[in-house]
Amino acid sequence: METTITPTRSPLTAFGDAANESAARHVFQLYQDRRPPNTQRGQRAALKTFTAFLRFCGIAPTGDLYEDPNAWRGITFGLLQAFQLWMVKQGYSVGTVNGRVSTVRFYMGLANQAGHIPDGEILKAQQVKGYSRKEALDLDTRRKAEGTATRRGAKKPQAVTITEEQATALCKVRNDTPQGKRDALLMALFIFHGLRVSEIASLTVESFDMEKRMMTFTRFKTGRVSRHRIRGQAWQRLTAYLQNDHPGSGGLWLASRKGSGELIPGSSMSIQAIGQRVADLGVGIGLDHLSPHDCRHAGATFIASDPKASMAGLMNWGAWESASSASRYIEAGQADNDLVSLGCDE
Known part of the structure; x- marks a missing residue:
């Protein structure tokens, strides 16, 4: 009799x-818990578009693609x-197409970790x-020739350009209120x-060390704490505002009354209100659709x-955090031969 071990x-x-x-x-949750809210919102939007595509193809996902790894099976x-x-045929911008493809590809990788997508599919x-x-330039040229849209929604294709003279006008105290x-x-x-608008909105009086002329704030996109030395026009505007008009503690941005321009004690400006105020100030000097990010773009340029x-x-x-993000401003702001002296002799 044989014994089986x-x-x-x-x-x-x-x-x-x-x-x-x-x-x-829990592979999705473990990843998502480490991502900032803006990233999560962007990924939800990308997967919502992917779900719409699947439904367009007559396929009903078995679950929520953002929440359920098993929904990625197949x-x-x-x-x-x-x-x-x-997405190209539907008229999405190239930036949106690239971003949403990247998100879907990444979640396929997470689903692979969960055992729902084979390794071979991930390699492909x-x-x-x-x-x-x-x-992207060639694609948009073809789409325009074919009468296909190259962008959906109201988002601007390019940042509003701000000249140095316009920047000075925007930072000028327009009325003594x-x-x-x-x-x-x-x-x-x-x-x-x-600063990004979320960073601006979070500033308090306590964010500023007036003796050292230093501003400390959190970069919510990266979690990094930044310090900026306040000088020039920003320092002049800060001291004028805090010494004469602000109660001296708490949130920096108090809402104001229409007409009189008086600040409302105990109030605050939301991110949306700040964005609208920037747009209104832009209109005041002839810049339509000005956004907070346009201002950041201008400073970098x-x-x-x-x-x-x-x-x-x-x-x-x-x-x-990457040189590629900053380098596009170098490319936009300088001529290609600015850093060489060849041919400068008169």
Whole structure:
């Protein structure tokens, strides 16, 4: 009589298998919990578009693609490729197409970790590339010739250009009211310090060390704490606002009364209200559709227009973690031969 010996799993093996199963079930949540709210909103929007594409194809996802790894079972690189082409034909901007393809491809990778998409599909999906700058220009030229839209929605295709003279006008105290001084400070911090609107909205009086002339604030996009030395116009606007019009503590941006320009004690300006105020101030000097990000863009371009500006300095100013994000301002702000002296002799 033969005896069959059945291998037994060690406690460590059993525990490791259980840990793998738990990690697979929660792979989306573990990743999402580490992402800032703006990133989460963008990914939800991308996966909502992908779901719309699947429904257009007559496919009903088995679950929420943002929440449920199992809902990705059956998603292939071919569907990813078709999704990219569908968005192009639907008139999405190239930036949106690239971003949403990247998001879907990334979530395919997470679903692969959970065991729902085979390794081979992931390898193929990595070959579904976004459009390069040259390819994007060629694509939009073809789409325009065919009568296909190159952008959906109300988002501007390009930032509003602000000249140095217009920047000075935006940072000028337009009238001797608390509102006028607040607005001048607001624009000075946007343009000369490049804060994002969420960073501006979070500022308090306590964000400023008046003795050291230093502003400390959180970059919510990266979680980094930044310090900026306040000088020039921004310092003048800050001292005028705090010494004469602000109660001296708490949130920096108090709402104001229409007509009188008086500040409302205990009030605050939301991100949306700040954005609308920037737009209104832009209209006042002939700039339509001005946004807070246009001001940050302008400040970065002013810095990059100086041939002496360093990449490190620009990256620190704008809190960009990659040189590629900052380099586009160098490209826009300088001529290609600004950094060489050949041919300068008269």
